[in-house]
Amino acid sequence: MLSSMKSPATQIFQGRQISPGMAEGKIHIHRILYGLLDMDESIESREADDEVSRLDNATLKISDDLCALASRVEKEIDSRLAEVFSVHQLILEDDSLKEELRKEIVSNLVTAGSAVKTVFLRWEKRFLLMESQISKDKGDDMRDLSIRLRNALAGITIHSLEEIPPGCVLATKRLLPSDTIFLRSRDTAAVLLEFGTFGSHVALFTREMGLPCISGLRHLITTVPDGSNALVDADAATATIDPDEQQINRFRKKVERNAAAFRLALDHTFTPAQTKDGVVITVLANIGSDSDTRLAMENGAEGVGLYRTEKAYIGRLHPPNDEELYQEMLHTLAPAKGKPVCVRLLDIGADKPLPFMKFMAESNPSLGCRGIRLLRRYPELLDTQLRTVLKLAKEFDIQILVPMVTLPDDMAIVKDRLSQISSEMDINMIPKLGAMIETPGAALSASEIAKYSDFLSFGTNDLTQYTFAADRENAEVEAYFNHAADAIFRLMKIVHDDVPEMPLSLCGELAGRSEHISKILECGIKTLSIAPPLIPGIKESIRESYSTGSPR
Ligand code: PEP
Numbered sequence: 203m204l205s206s207m208k209s210p211a212t213q214i215f216q217g218r219q220i221s222p223g224m225a226e227g228k229i230h231i232h233r234i235l236y237g238l239l240d241m242d243e244s245i246e247s248r249e250a251d252d253e254v255s256r257l258d259n260a261t262l263k264i265s266d267d268l269c270a271l272a273s274r275v276e277k278e279i280d281s282r283l284a285e286v287f288s289v290h291q292l293i294l295e296d297d298s299l300k301e302e303l304r305k306e307i308v309s310n311l312v313t314a315g316s317a318v319k320t321v322f323l324r325w326e327k328r329f330l331l332m333e334s335q336i337s338k339d340k341g342d343d344m345r346d347l348s349i350r351l352r353n354a355l356a357g358i359t360i361h362s363l364e365e366i367p368p369g370c371v372l373a374t375k376r377l378l379p380s381d382t383i384f385l386r387s388r389d390t391a392a393v394l395l396e397f398g399t400f401g402s403h404v405a406l407f408t409r410e411m412g413l414p415c416i417s418g419l420r421h422l423i424t425t426v427p428d429g430s431n432a433l434v435d436a437d438a439a440t441a442t443i444d445p446d447e448q449q450i451n452r453f454r455k456k457v458e459r460n461a462a463a464f465r466l467a468l469d470h471t472f473t474p475a476q477t478k479d480g481v482v483i484t485v486l487a488n489i490g491s492d493s494d495t496r497l498a499m500e501n502g503a504e505g506v507g508l509y510r511t512e513k514a515y516i517g518r519l520h521p522p523n524d525e526e527l528y529q530e531m532l533h534t535l536a537p538a539k540g541k542p543v544c545v546r547l548l549d550i551g552a553d554k555p556l557p558f559m560k561f562m563a564e565s566n567p568s569l570g571c572r573g574i575r576l577l578r579r580y581p582e583l584l585d586t587q588l589r590t591v592l593k594l595a596k597e598f599d600i601q602i603l604v605p606m607v608t609l610p611d612d613m614a615i616v617k618d619r620l621s622q623i624s625s626e627m628d629i630n631m632i633p634k635l636g637a638m639i640e641t642p643g644a645a646l647s648a649s650e651i652a653k654y655s656d657f658l659s660f661g662t663n664d665l666t667q668y669t670f671a672a673d674r675e676n677a678e679v680e681a682y683f684n685h686a687a688d689a690i691f692r693l694m695k696i697v698h699d700d701v702p703e704m705p706l707s708l709c710g711e712l713a714g715r716s717e718h719i720s721k722i723l724e725c726g727i728k729t730l731s732i733a734p735p736l737i738p739g740i741k742e743s744i745r746e747s748y749s750t751g752s753p754r
């Protein structure tokens with residue numbers, strides 16, 4: 203709670219929401235002291251072997267620490283998040299990285315710390331130059347590991363966030379994945395970042411922890427004094443520093459209203475969401491892990507509308523075989539048993555640094571071999587998924603969704619493989635097959651794509667990116683990325699007009715924005731698939747809307 207009620211100079215910062223929610227507290231500025239470790243030391247050639255073994259010892263120590271951290275995160279947060287640290291361990295074991303570090307010490311005659319700094323920075327830059335968010339996250343991973351290793355080499359054992367004041371609003375330039383674990387143990391109220399994107403590991407952690415977080419707050423830590431009072435409204439992406447009494451009262455009233463509205467929405471969430479003119483809209487969940495599925499069911503999801511299956515592939519040295527994939531999917535979907543579930547085929551591209559795809563490189567990966575294009579190039583990846591989903595169909599009410607469809611042929615090929623594999627497996631009830639509409643080209647070819655599809659699902663995140671030629675992860679072009687622009691609604695409306703009988707759903711982030719529900723329903727969309735925490739609120743918004751946009 204804030205103590206001082208009077209303040210001479212209120213400052214309001216506007217950023218981007220990373221994780222929703224509202225909180226108040228005192229600002230704690232966290233300056234990252236990488237600079238202290240950046241000593242560029244030369245060594246004599248006779249010292250090189252000692253430096254190499256110092257590095258080996260530090261690597262072993264970090265590997266043990268990561269193991270402990272992974273099990274702590276698994277217990278305290280989520281097993282999916284623990285994988286971040288398992289991936290860090292895999293990176294440390296990478297032979298080419300080890301060799302590059304050894305060479306840096308021996309050829310350039312520098313200390314182990316200096317070699318770590320140079321080589322990890324080189325790798326970080328390589329990842330940051332790649333287009334996908336997963337690659338950019340790998341950049342974060344490299345920075346995180348570099349600091350850990352240099353700390354270990356310098357004999358520093360305490361984590362810099364271990365001693366932040368409990369209940370503070372943490373303000374910092376950026377956070378690293380391993381930082382976030384300390385935020386929970388210190389009961390941090392909220393996090394304000396100068397840099398950080400919605401798709402990063404840190405964003406994932408903060409959302410999982412229900413920790414309000416805003417990023418894009420440039421110059422925050424040089425402008426705001428340590429210890430200032432802060433009101434963080436991540437829903438509106440604003441941070442009010444040194445608020446006056448009126449602002450504090452307004453803020454607290456909004457917090458109370460939100461809490462009451464959520465309790466009310468939760469009471470009704472197991473009743474179907476019907477518009478004012480009597481149209482029932484199905485509300486499903488977007489999930490990626492078993493904890494998402496569990497939360498979705500608790501919040502009244504009527505099924506799973508988008509199961510992002512990438513998690514089963516990321517951090518593996520080889521793609522999963524039928525049995526591994528089956529076990530992973532079974533575990534993830536278990537809480538949704540008895541409800542319809544829609545499994546999206548692997549949506550990964552040549553730009554993603556999957557260890558078993560190292561050989562692929564494209565100069566413009568988001569316009570390259572991603573989604574279904576990659577599956578067409580590697581049919582065994584497609585077949586493994588189809589076999590697994592067909593096996594799951596014996597226990598679940600399953601549908602299949604194909605990512606990044608642009609040509610009718612993309613669907614024709616999957617449909618054909620699905621029917622061949624079904625007959626090989628003696629399965630008569632073939633799951634329904636849907637195409638994701640994520641590019642303007644796909645939207646304008648809907649009537650052709652529909653010939654091979656049982657339903658269509660709009661992926662407005664990518665549809666916006668490709669319509670406005672604006673990278674969805676690049677803060678610099680954020681102003682061009684407007685998923686609620688008229689152009690997006692027009693594309694959806696064209697699809698509905700071209701294939702009026704086709705069931706249409708929406709699984710992009712736009713579906714979770716209550717202020718746009720009427721316009722979405724006006725495009726003929728009858729199914730929404732959204733993040734689990736948003737389900738009760740979106741059902742309430744549907745109840746207040748007309749399926750035609752306005753009363754007729
Ligand atoms: C989308 O593009 O809107 C979508 C739902 O898919 P993803 O966010 O996984 O690319």
Ligand code: MG
Nearest residue numbers: 640661663664
């Ligand atoms: Mg997409």
